[in-house]
Amino acid sequence: MMNTPRSDIALVTGASSGIGYAAAHALRTAGYRVFGTSRRPGAKGPDGVTMLACDVTDDVSVAQLVEQVLREGGRIDLLVNNAGIGLFGGAEESSVPQVQSLFDVNVFGVIRMTNAVLPGMRHRGAGRIINLSSAYGFIPAPCFALYAATKHAVEGYSQSLDHELRAFGVRVMVVQPTYTRTAFDDNLVTPDRLLGAYDAVRGSMKQVAAEALQQGDTPEIVAATILKAATDKAPKLRYPAGKLARRVSLLRRFVPEAGFDRSLRKMLRLPV
Secondary structure, eight states: OOOTTTTTTEESSSSTTHHHHHHHHHHTTTEEEEEEESSSTTOOSSTTTTEEEOOOOOHHHHHHHHHHHHHHHHOSHHHHHHEOOOOOOOOSSSSSHHHHHHHHHHHHHHHHHHHHHHHHHHHHOOEEEEEEGGGTSSSSSTHHHHHHHHHHHHHHHHHHHHHGGGGTEEEEEEEOSSSSSSSSSGOOOOOOOOOGGGGGHHHHHHHHHHHHTTBBBBBBHHHHHHHHHHHHHEEEEEEEEEHHHHHHHHHHHHHHHHHHHHHHHHHHHHHO
């Protein structure tokens, strides 16, 4: 992995905790000048990282953020779209407005940030954009159907965008974690119209997720994958983060669909 000159500028959204915090720290240690964001003004980030307030659901907030980074840093070489929220429950249990709010952060927030940095990257003929996806961006996810839908959207957007931008010297890639030991799962949004019909599967999936999190990857493992994607001399589209993500990715590609379906339901303790 090549060492990056200190002059390279990285912008990491959602850098006040979890994967974003670890990624900002890893990039700073590797020599980047790092700007991190949080929705809360005054949030603390890693040492040496300049923290700025930004709401990725607000066009004005995003524009002001990018303008400030360009004023202070001169350019943006790397954007890490990490900010996101989760939603746990049966897909039927969420109203359309709640789903729209989820997409506004996880999908349209990525698009807002990307559109804001692209003019500068295209003008310079260089840049990288790393979007945080998930293993749920390529496998089924009971009780995470709506969250998974946002990650599938990010995957499709990133793959197509990468082909659009290569002629300008800009690359787009996704990092795909599985269960990661952060506060993300403690802060999952609850559906706004809970239905008793889903109590059993919701309870079962909650237990499975809690057990998996105990063995989950640390944020630093995901951060190391982000750094690899940022510095890889031959960048790829997808970077599974951690052993489980790599294993599941291989299984999804090579195991017949029926066999993968049975294996997944058995792992999730669902009737086969």
